[in-house]
Amino acid sequence: MQNCASFTKMSLKKGLLLCLLVSGTSLLLYLTLTKKWLQRTEEPTKEYFQEETGIYHVAYPRKYKFIIDQPDVCEQQKPYLVAIVPVTPGDADARNGIRKTWGKQKVFGDKVVLVLFLIGLHSGNDEEMLQEKLRNESQQYKDLLQSNFQDSYRNLTIKTMVMMEWLSEKCQQASYVAKVDADVLLNMNNLINMLVSLNTVQHNYMTGLVWYDSPVIRDPSNRFFLPYDVYSRDTFPPYPLGMCYIISMDLPQKILLEAREIKPIYIEDAYLGMCLERLGIIPTKPPNIELFVVRLLQYNRCYYSRLIAILTENTNQMTSYWTDIYSSNQPC
Template identity: 65%
Template structure:
């Protein structure tokens, strides 16, 4: 049994284990930076506030950012634990270890964070620890890291404290006696509110912590580890400064207001700003990366981002880029790797695509950057002309998810001829962002040469860009596959019964035009809860319900529709919810999506597996590739026919 530690020390190392975990999150998303937010289990308010503010910025300066919350346990509170389990299933961003969550155990929480990063996320470039009461400016943080040119090693930065005195007053919260730490001052360390480190450090800190008895002051203990490792924390390029009100107002043009600020919040903010006295208040430089609310006075009844009265004034004076149309960010250029035309003969000259045009204003949180002059960098431009398919199935998939593509090729995607109908299955993706970008791109080129079923465009592949992916699918179909009769969009986690799908389409005689079918949703309510993944504010879409649209898991269209979607999208600012956007386009086109002959053949929440029941379906949402493969093999088994 582990020895119980004294008051100034903490119980580490011990065999703690994760009871809520996201072990494959980094492998799946390949983030450039992972931000860990230590937070108390019961503090869902802080987690939700971060999720709807800076934590919602998954893609910053073409870099993927992953935000996770780290917490310990609270013994005996089964209701809270059940709530955490539900929260984890909904957001998939909680890490919970089985140490007791308390202020005195913050060092345990920090070292458990290092354990998780070392085990699950060594492929990221940087990690960051950010307190739950810190406002993070993601754009400035990413700019700082990208400006470092080369990937750093033995690197840790933040608000570095040098020569911080060890407190010997027993009445102080931070009291440490001589026998625990005899030196009068701590080694240099970054303040715990926010620090950033290279991903080679977690392993080193874990190793050295086995030789240094941890104290409860987590950031000071981190400094002790760094000194033993011979690593000096570095000050960031701009450590930040306090400025007066005049200087702040002069710099407003450089600030970006939060786009999610609702009209009601704006009115409350304006009222608060008008009642606030600014004389003598220190305001924070807008160039700062991290700002802690513990360093400032603020009214706790307001939202987390109203950290100081000065922040309230900023929100009052700034316009939302979503509503004003005046707040434009600097143009951004998307990278364009060398085009790979896998169907062209190696002897044929390939015309180089021109570099992509500079992108216009960034779309904000709820819209997407479309239309733009995106290019296909991996293409199959003549495959429809060669194969003359009856039906083309397009599967949007992340570039890194080779497992999903292989699973589909081995199962329903391998069924190329159903009766006398040729079926073509293609995978469409965007660009990957991460340290392994070049390596992955080479693998994709090799995969495309082997299977000749990949389409890749030069937009950044992310959940928020699904509408871009959908519209690029429409562009490709319109340009390269008009001779097919039908196109089908299928999510990568959907099991397709090809025979049933072909039978349904063949029964549509003659071949319809302006045709779109699937699991059609009517009167789907627009989500106004800012904590919800599908939140859309009134100023983006003012109506209470969306027009009818088929659910994105699987829908079928006639091949006259892609061109119409493309044309209509030039007059509609596309939202990030891709299937709802298609519904908006359909309504403007005067087209109503059609229910399939048997709508029960499209299933989102299937019951327990039954071979005979599943054999009669067309599209079934599954949990993962392995489950889909198991179901497909059993459905197509020759034994025990239904």
């Protein structure tokens, strides 16, 4: 490539112009690349997983903030149990389905239950329009929590840790929290009865469908793939499956503290198991492991009415099951 000194045979004026053009283009390219690099390394809300290059990165810089919040709801309602449902910003059908079914009843005996939906940021051409809809939905129902992380499957661990932050800071009044996926049919009455049967409020308590010796997937084509340099062991510590787990309210703060020392992985329930192991806590089996069902069985009203959490295929199926179970005071 020619440099500025090679233009001696050209007119001085043309040579200088060409030299300035080349230098200016190089400077512009350098500044552009530098800006992109700084955005990636300095902006805490831009997470990424570059599948095309195989770069694995899960960011949890602990600098997120809530842009839709219910900061005083626990102080006002003093719930015994808080159920938090992580859901995508655009899935209003799932939120409305839960509001009309298992999230509808707020009091069970003398126990108050609070149901909240946790969402992140939506990306797309309709971002501003959807954000306005979310603000209106929040004003109507007052049950949305939205933080400024990008809402995606790869950021589920970030979503979980943001949930822990909110609980630790704004809901110490509750005794327990249940994290419930949007496609899970929850029998709140059975869940409350299980917790009350413990007689005293538990500490260092986490329960659900507990998995033991879950293998770490090394196949890069699998959605749960983890490279050795991210997690070197062959199996995960015990953890309750993410479809629905219950923790005592003393745990969010403890998990947050331990998470500072553990490299995040995007498999959020396994990551919580890693935090529990560091805390020296073993998840508690429920009184009956069959109270949490992940494999869909042939529907039976009597059987399903005795369970706590059932993973369904979609909101319509969840709503259909709930409606049938509660169509009679005696499902069996």
